[in-house]
Each structure stands twice: as C-alpha cells, then as structure tokens.
Amino acid sequence: MSLTVLRFPHPALRYPAVPIKVTDEVRQLVKDMARLMRESNGIGLAAPQIGYPWRLFVCNPRNDRPEGEELVFVNPVLTPSVRHGSCLLEEGCLSIPGLYRKVSRPRVIDISWQDLDGNEHKTQYGGWTARVIQHEYAHLLGELFIDLIPSDPDIQQRLQFLVDEYALGRASGAIPEEHVIEESLKQLVERINHVA
Ligand SMILES: [Zn+2]
16 A cells, blocks of 8 residues: 655644544554654654544654554543643654644643554553654644644745645645545545444
8 A cells, every 4th residue: 555644734634533443454554654654754653644534643752663563552542641741842743844843742641542453551651752642642633733833934934835835736636626535534434434
C-alpha cells in the first residue's frame, strides 16, 4: 500500500477519528504507518494524517525503538494529570513541515488503549513521551499544534505557503475535490464500523 503524509490544510486532518476494531487491515496499516513515519524522519504518525479517520497512532518518541517495535495506540483515551502542571516543549508536525514552535501541554498523562491483539492497557507517561503522545492524540480529535499557539507573521506565511501548495495539488488533480475526500472519509468510517 502506498501512503503519503497529508499536509495542512487537507480536510482529513480536521475530521474526528472513530473507534475501531483491530483487523488484519488495521495490523497491516500500522506496519505501513510505521514505515512511512521512519521514511519521513518522524517520531509519531496518526491515522488521520494518512487519510484514515480511525482512532490509531504510532510513535517512537526517542527515535530509539527498532523497526516493528514502535509504540502503537489503538482506541486510546487520554486524561491529563492536572496536579503535575504543564510545560513548554518545541513541537513540529509532519503535516505542517517547516514549522516548529514551543507549545504548552500537561506534563503527565494517563492513557488507556488497546494493542494489536485487542488487549487493554493503561499507563502513565511523563516528559517527552507524554508530549509526543498528546500531539498524536490531538490528531485523532482533528486538532493541530498550531491551534494551541498564538499566530505570528512567520506562522501565517508558512501556513499560506501550505495553502497555496494544496491549491496547486488540487488544480493539478493530485488532490481530489473536497466532496470526493469527504465521501472517502465517510466510507472508511462505515467500513471499520461494519467489520464482523
Ligand atoms: Zn502532527
């Protein structure tokens, strides 16, 4: 399967992801996502970034996990630990290339999720791993890190470049019409909801 990382302002990035059942298709998708993340020099990739509105992301926060041993979160539910406060850390995003900014998020989180065998897990994470997980989790809600920072001329210029790039992709036919994208997202939601 050939996947690409969708870039801002692709509408799939704003489409809320739905809970899924773990199927062979999902297991294969995770393998493909992990490969794409590595090839893109990323440390996290959420399914909406490749056009799948499914609650699923992979990450390798410290870039030290061997291939096939990336962290995989299926149907995650994240709760910030309020008593540990927040911290500022620099973030970037494969869907918004060329933009890095300090973002404030909770320092510690609790997260429950399923693995690819359908087993349930619950763990507390702090530090950089908690940060990467929160960034990826936000993708499942259709949220991007630029939503959390005040805009400035550099950000506006970068986003405008991506908007122009998207318009060119649309004009050349490389990016489908809006209603075609919408239909494809709806079909993916339908398909995963009707797996036996
Ligand atoms: Zn991202």
